[in-house]
Amino acid sequence: MTRSDKTTRLLVVDDDDVNRMLACAALEEAGFAVDEANDGVAALAVYQERRPDLILLDVMMPGLDGFETCRRLRAQGARVPIIMLTGLEDTASIETAYDSGATDFISKPINWTLLRHRVRYALRASVALDELVRSERNLTAAQQIARIGSWEWEPDSDLCRRSATYCALFGEDAESFGPGMAALIDRVYPADRDKVREALEAVRGGQRYRLEYRIVRPDGMVSTAQEMAVPLRDAAGRVVRVQGTLQDVSERVDAERRIRQLAYFDDLTGLPNRAHFREALQSALLRDGSRGGHCAVVLINVDRFKRINETLGQDAADQVLQVLAVRLGQGYGSVRSDAGGPQSSDAPRMARLSADHFGLFLEGANGRDAVESEIHDVLRRASSPVQLGEQSLTLTLSAGLAFFPEHGESAEGLLKAAEMALGALRRREAHDAIQCYTEQMKVDAFARLSMENALRVALQENQFELHYQPKVNADSGEVVGGEALIRWNHPIDGRVGPDAFIPLAEEIGLIGPLGQWVLRRACEDMKAWRQAGLPAVPIAVNLSASQFGRQDLVGQIREILDQTGTDPALIELEVTESALMRDTRSTAGLLRELHGMGLSLAVDDFGTGYSSLAYLKRFAVDTLKIDRSFVQDCDGGQDDPAIVRAIIAMAGSLGIALVAEGVETVAQARVLQAEGCPVMQGYLFARPMPAGQFAAVLKSGLDKARSIKPAAA
Ligand code: C2E
Ligand code: CA
Ligand code: CA
Numbered sequence: 001m002t003r004s005d006k007t008t009r010l011l012v013v014d015d016d017d018v019n020r021m022l023a024c025a026a027l028e029e030a031g032f033a034v035d036e037a038n039d040g041v042a043a044l045a046v047y048q049e050r051r052p053d054l055i056l057l058d059v060m061m062p063g064l065d066g067f068e069t070c071r072r073l074r075a076q077g078a079r080v081p082i083i084m085l086t087g088l089e090d091t092a093s094i095e096t097a098y099d100s101g102a103t104d105f106i107s108k109p110i111n112w113t114l115l116r117h118r119v120r121y122a123l124r125a126s127v128a129l130d131e132l133v134r135s136e137r138n139l140t141a142a143q144q145i146a147r148i149g150s151w152e153w154e155p156d157s158d159l160c161r162r163s164a165t166y167c168a169l170f171g172e173d174a175e176s177f178g179p180g181m182a183a184l185i186d187r188v189y190p191a192d193r194d195k196v197r198e199a200l201e202a203v204r205g206g207q208r209y210r211l212e213y214r215i216v217r218p219d220g221m222v223s224t225a226q227e228m229a230v231p232l233r234d235a236a237g238r239v240v241r242v243q244g245t246l247q248d249v250s251e252r253v254d255a256e257r258r259i260r261q262l263a264y265f266d267d268l269t270g271l272p273n274r275a276h277f278r279e280a281l282q283s284a285l286l287r288d289g290s291r292g293g294h295c296a297v298v299l300i301n302v303d304r305f306k307r308i309n310e311t312l313g314q315d316a317a318d319q320v321l322q323v324l325a326v327r328l329g330q331g332y333g334s335v336r337s338d339a340g341g342p343q344s345s346d347a348p349r350m351a352r353l354s355a356d357h358f359g360l361f362l363e364g365a366n367g368r369d370a371v372e373s374e375i376h377d378v379l380r381r382a383s384s385p386v387q388l389g390e391q392s393l394t395l396t397l398s399a400g401l402a403f404f405p406e407h408g409e410s411a412e413g414l415l416k417a418a419e420m421a422l423g424a425l426r427r428r429e430a431h432d433a434i435q436c437y438t439e440q441m442k443v444d445a446f447a448r449l450s451m452e453n454a455l456r457v458a459l460q461e462n463q464f465e466l467h468y469q470p471k472v473n474a475d476s477g478e479v480v481g482g483e484a485l486i487r488w489n490h491p492i493d494g495r496v497g498p499d500a501f502i503p504l505a506e507e508i509g510l511i512g513p514l515g516q517w518v519l520r521r522a523c524e525d526m527k528a529w530r531q532a533g534l535p536a537v538p539i540a541v542n543l544s545a546s547q548f549g550r551q552d553l554v555g556q557i558r559e560i561l562d563q564t565g566t567d568p569a570l571i572e573l574e575v576t577e578s579a580l581m582r583d584t585r586s587t588a589g590l591l592r593e594l595h596g597m598g599l600s601l602a603v604d605d606f607g608t609g610y611s612s613l614a615y616l617k618r619f620a621v622d623t624l625k626i627d628r629s630f631v632q633d634c635d636g637g638q639d640d641p642a643i644v645r646a647i648i649a650m651a652g653s654l655g656i657a658l659v660a661e662g663v664e665t666v667a668q669a670r671v672l673q674a675e676g677c678p679v680m681q682g683y684l685f686a687r688p689m690p691a692g693q694f695a696a697v698l699k700s701g702l703d704k705a706r707s708i709k710p711a712a713a
Contacts, residue, residue, distance in 0.1 A: 008123065009033045011052035013043040013069065014085065015061045022112060023056060030116035040064025044072055052080065054123055057102075059086040059093065067100040074101035079130075081122040085110065140164055147248040153181065154241050155204045160184075169225065169248050171217035189214035189222060203229045203242050212249065223250040266352040268318055269325030277351035277359050281411040284363065285404055295404045296371045297411075298360040299418040300328065300379070303396045303431040305356035307582060312388070320386050320393065321356070327382040328358050357422075359415070368403065368436070375399050375434055383432070396432035398425050407437045420445055427503070452508050454490070455501060459513055463489050466521045467688035468539070470697055471659055474669050474685075474708040475678045479697055483540040483574070483681065484522045485688045486514075506546045515547050516556055523564035523571075525691045534698040540572040540602060545579030548587050554594060561597075568598030572623065576604040580619060588618050595620045602659070607647060616654060624651050626677065628662025634671040641671055648676050669708045 010032045014020040017038070024034045035050050037043040039061055047055070055073065059066035070082050081103040086093055097105050104122055106115065140163065143149055149166025153159070158180045167177045170187050177183055181200060188196050192213035199209045208230045214222050229244035264276040272280070281297065302308075302324065309317040332350035353359045360378065362371055379399060385392045400421030408414035417437040424444075425435045458464060464486055471481040488496040505511045522541050530536060547553055561568055573594065580587060580603065591601055602623035603616070607630050616624075626647055634641045644660075651658050660672045663682030672680060686702055 007033070008054075009035065009050060009052045010119065011035045011037065011043065011046055011050065011055045013037045013040070013055065013061075013066075014058040015039055016058070019058070019085075019108075019110075023110070023115065026112040026115055027119065030119075032116075032119070040066070040069035040072070043069050044076070047073060047076070047078060054080055054119060054126070055082045056119075057082055057084050059084055059097070067096055070097070070100040070102055081126045083118065083122055144168070149246045151244050151246065152241060153244070155239065166246055169223070169246060170215055171219060171221070187215050187217075189216055199227075199229070200242075203231050204239055206231050206233070206239055212253075223248055224253040225249065269322055269352050271325050271329060271358070272351040274351065274353045274359070277353060277361070278411045278415065281361055281414070284361065285409070285411060285414075294367075296362045296368075297402050297404070297408075297414040297418050298362065298371075298375055298378075299353070299400045299415070299422050300358040300360060300382075301398045301400070301422050301425075302356040303398055308393070308395070310586075312391075312393075316388050319388060320395065321352075323386050324358070324382055324397075325350075325352060328360070328378065330381075332360060353415075359418075371401065371403075372434060372436075375401065379432070379434070398422065398431060399434045400425060400437065401434065402437040417441075448504060451501065451504060455505060455508075455510055458488060458490070459510065459517065463491070464514075464517060464521075465489055465690070466518065466525065467690055468525075468694035469681055469688040470686045470694070470702065471540075471679055471681045472685045472702070473678050474673055474680050477702070479537060479702060480679060481538045481540065481572070482694060483688075484518060484542070486518055486542075502544065506544055509546075511544050511546050512550050515544065516560065518542070519557065519571075520560050520564070523560055523566040525694075526566060526570065527564050528691075529695055529698060532695065534695060536567075536570055537698065538570045538572050538600070540574045542574045542604065543579075545576070545582055548579070548590055553590065554597075557594065557599070558597060569600070572600045572602050574602045574604040574625065577606055577608060580615065591619050605661075607643060616656065621656055623657040623659060625681075626658060626660045626672075628682075631660050631662050631668055631672065631682070632664075634668045635665065641675060644672065644677070645675050652676070666708060673708060 008031075010027055012020055012023045012027070012034055013036070014023065015038050020036055020038065024036055027034050035046050035052060037046045040063055043055070043057070043064075046052075055078075057066045057070055061069070064072070066084055066086075070084065073082065082101065084097045084102045084105040085108060086097065086105050087108040094105060103126070104118070106118060143163055143165035147165070147169065149169050150163045151166050152161045160180055160183070162174060162177060164174065167173050170177065172187075178186075185193055185196060195211065196213055199211045203209055208228070210226070210228045212224060212226050214224050216222055225246050226249045227244060227246045229242050231239040232241040232243060234240045264273060265271065266273045284295070302320070305317070305320075308320060329350045349361045349363075351359045360375075362374065379397045383395055383397050385394045387393075400418045400423070402408055402414045402417035402421065404414055407417040420441040421435040421437040424441055425433055465488075466484045467487055468482040468484055470479045471483065472478065473480050486498050486502075488498075488501055490496050502511070505514050519541050522539050526536070526539055550556075560566075561571070575591075595601060600622040601620060602625055603619075603621050604625050605627045606624040607627045624647065626644060630641075630643050630647070634644055648658060658677045658679060660668075660677050660680045661682065663669050663672065663680040663684045665684060668682075669680060669684060672678070686697070689697070
């Protein structure tokens with residue numbers, strides 16, 4: 001007698017008092033706790049109250065018979081074993097017993113010794129069944145959580161057993177799924193069916209597999225499944241069964257797609273990005289190369305994009321790029337490529353390569369002329385005005401292009417060549433233009449590169465020198481100021497003028513340190529002149545546009561002035577008109593700050609940059625330097641100096657001082673004088689000269705110093 005027998009509770013239901021009593025006695029003797037009921041209705045009540053572990057139920061009872069009682073017990077949710085006690089040993093009543101939910105039956109007369117064994121057996125089977133149910137339920141739950149379904153297949157009979165989760169992953173249940181492997185194939189995404197069939201063939205032949213394929217649910221949803229299957233063999237080694245799992249990996253696949261989107265596409269425009277473009281280009285070249293074809297790589301630049309960004313703000317600039325991306329992408333979305341781009345087999349033809357650069361790839365180009373005219377069309381189509389709210393923005397595009405295989409055999413090489421062509425346009429400040437790569441560009445690029453290195457060395461080894469050009473009041477012949485102009489004493493090439501290296505220094509970010517050097521040098525020269533007791537005149541120093549970009553410009557200037565003990569009122573900063581116009585927002589603030597420190601500001605090359613009165617006021621300008629080109633037109637004689645006259649009148653009305661640049665002849669000087677601009681700078685009076693010579697000029701005036709006698713006087 002085991003402990004569990006003691007706690008096991010039975011219910012004996014029989015209308016025959018003797019039978020019932022004997023059954024109870026036999027079972028109690030075997031260690032069970034026994035409740036009894038003498039009809040069906042009582043049995044239901046006792047069941048509710050005592051919750052027995054097993055029920056012995058007589059079939060023949062008045063009122064509710066055993067079958068009906070059994071049925072009602074099951075309907076109430078009773079899952080315990082129910083053993084029917086029956087005197088009718090015909091098959092019909094046995095079947096009725098099972099149909100009504102009985103677990104087993106014992107026919108009367110009952111062998112009381114055997115009864116206890118039958119009861120124990122039924123109890124054990126019921127526990128085992130319970131456990132099985134529980135573990136199956138666990139398995140199903142686990143499958144649901146992992147979104148893994150399991151299946152079994154007998155290839156010979158094509159019998160398939162599929163778990164509930166498996167069917168659910170297809171949006172079906174076991175019945176709606178249908179039998180056999182054909183039912184699966186029907187649900188596989190058509191393009192993936194062949195690979196599923198092949199895998200099944202292989203596993204039948206004894207090979208395990210792991211496979212990803214798409215499935216189509218009844219609602220049309222497509223998901224991605226990962227399936228693994230292993231063959232099971234009989235003793236003779238024949239594959240008799242295949243066991244498999246199927247997992248829904250749609251989320252992972254989606255995540256991968258999103259990652260790919262991030263890695264291969266530009267966020268803002270949705271166009272393929274540089275990495276994608278380069279890979280696709282490379283594989284197209286491999287293919288085209290083998291066909292001996294010609295193709296072109298085109299780099300499209302949005303002219304003056306930086307300025308759009310700065311004046312209208314980034315949101316507007318982003319909108320412009322989006323509009324352009326749509327326009328440029330039209331007709332160039334994708335093209336089929338045998339080699340295949342990353343993941344997809346569609347190679348992009350239009351891509352966004354960097355902030356304001358788009359890339360285009362033209363295949364099978366029918367000669368350069370055809371390509372160039374196609375590009376002209378593309379640019380023209382894309383450069384119609386862009387509407388930004390109320391505002392209509394006109395923009396232009398430029399393109400650099402390179403041909404395969406002449407200008408490069410790799411994607412990288414072609415992109416570089418097209419970039420060089422674009423760089424040549426940029427240096428020429430050309431807009432709305434197309435430039436094809438030439439070999440000369442490589443030569444130039446190499447020269448620039450070596451000059452770049454030489455410039456860095458020059459700064460370290462102090463190869464620079466400042467020359468000063470006097471500013472003269474032509475009425476009196478007096479030197480009223482000077483402009484500091486940089487020179488490079490190149491160890492091999494000799495003296496190099498600033499036009500040859502300032503643009504490069506700007507481009508490579510060397511203008512910052514170079515500008516600092518110039519200001520410091522000028523301040524130190526002024527200090528030396530001061531200490532020599534020479535008369536103090538304001539010295540002008542040129543400031544390049546790219547120096548404004550540096551956040552610490554104001555701090556650096558203040559430090560240099562402090563360290564050299566220079567009076568800020570004696571330093572004039574010359575900024576070209578075009579530099580002022582380039583970056584209006586930040587420049588205005590910066591210049592006002594410098595002005596507040598006591599420095600004065602001159603607009604260089606005035607008249608060439610289309611600045612307006614409003615700008616001049618905003619920038620707190622002290623002096624305008626009339627550009628040499630207008631001065632040259634003042635040769636007297638036929639041309640009326642209308643522009644110079646207008647500039648002088650405007651400066652007068654704004655209270656801004658004037659200097660005429662590049663005065664070479666007495667005739668020019670006379671006209672300027674007559675119009676009311678007596679301060680001049682030019683070869684007529686003096687060329688730029690070394691500091692020592694300028695000191696001598698400060699001491700004793702210009703050699704040739706003479707006042708110009710006004711023509712009219
Ligand atoms: P800029 O500021 O307009 O300087 C005047 C230029 O005209 C100087 O050329 C000067 O030598 C030249 N010049 C003066 N008088 C005459 C004349 O009567 N006839 C002619 N044809 N030319 C005359 P330079 O020294 O070659 O400088 C060229 C440009 O390089 C300057 O133009 C200025 O923009 C830039 N530059 C010079 N030094 C510096 C510097 O230290 N920093 C920066 N950022 N730029 C500088
Ligand atoms: Ca200047
Ligand atoms: Ca100038």
